[in-house]
Amino acid sequence: MFKNMRINKWVIIIAVILVLLIIGGIVFMIGGNYVSIRGQNLNKYCYSLSGGMSGGYYSKTIRRYDNAHAIISIEKADWHSQDPEINEYLVDVSIMDELEGIIRKYRMNFWNGKKFTNMFIADGESKGYSFSFDKDYIDFSSQYYPARYSDKLYEFDEIIEKYLKNTKKLPGLVNTRKDSDISYELAEGELELYVYLYSSDYLGIRILNGKDEQIEISCSYKIINTDKNEVIDENDDKYTMTVYPKSQDEVSFSLKERLDSGNYKIVLGEIEIPFEIR
Secondary structure, three states: OHHHHHHHHHHHHHHHHHHHHHHHHHHHHHOOOOOOOOOOOEEEEEEEEEEOOOOOEEEEEEEEOOOOEEEEEEEEEOOOOOOOEEEEEEEEOHHHHHHHHHHHHOOHHHOOOOOOOOOOOOOOEEEEEEEEEOOOEEEEEEOOOOHHHHHHHHHHHHHHHHHHOOOOEOOOEOOOOOOOOOHHHHHHOOEEEEEEEEEOOEEEEEEEEOOOOOEEEEOOEEEEEOOOOEEEEEEOOOOEEEEOOOEEEEEEEEOOOOOOOEEEEEEEOOEEEEEEEO
16 A cells, blocks of 8 residues: 555656656747746737838837826937937726736747747848746847737737727827937037927927037926926936037936926926926
8 A cells, every 4th residue: 555655646746747847848949038927917018110221110018107107109210310200198907907918828938049940031120029027038039920829919919909099199299390310500509409209108208419519418407387387396406418520419307297288397406408298
């Protein structure tokens, strides 16, 4: 009797080892780096399309905004160095659950860092996906996804388009500076700053120093709603950035909340930069 019990014990141990070896072999054949997302929630989804001969860029980002909503942010630039166009939409937060359902359904946590094909397309665009959970992160990209993968990834597009049909575009930056080639302005001998980029969580400032001396720009800022004469965001950062003669630079600031339609100015030290959200 005891002999049979010992035999059964070893049978169970060997069976467990074999199962672990099989699972390890499957992970190895899949070719990715396994990420455990057990018990975690999806907080951010991002699809990006970049590269190609024009150097353009396109992305869709969906992130949790509050307990009831998520924000879809679509960013597009047709060629290299062009200032991107950003359109944003407020949707029900349930979109995050639907996107997460696709990730779990096809076990995309096994796709992390995966090589999907040996194909290389010269000057071809690369399509990347990333998913941010409470603690862990999944990321993969490829110029080409075989049908057994692309068909699954297309389900993300179907979900996003469904939510976009039932919403309206949020207010965005009124950008009067459409020309991305601004180098000629540096010869004017002036200092110019303007807001060139805005999304729900950050504001981008471009600095043109046409002077013959370097300047220091304060990173301490206040954002003021000039319609209401009300400070809505501020940060007392002691750091300064140096902008050298006849050059340009950019700096971005994280925002505490989305800006409503209206007229604003951002104050950097003694410099005031007006901008409009509509």
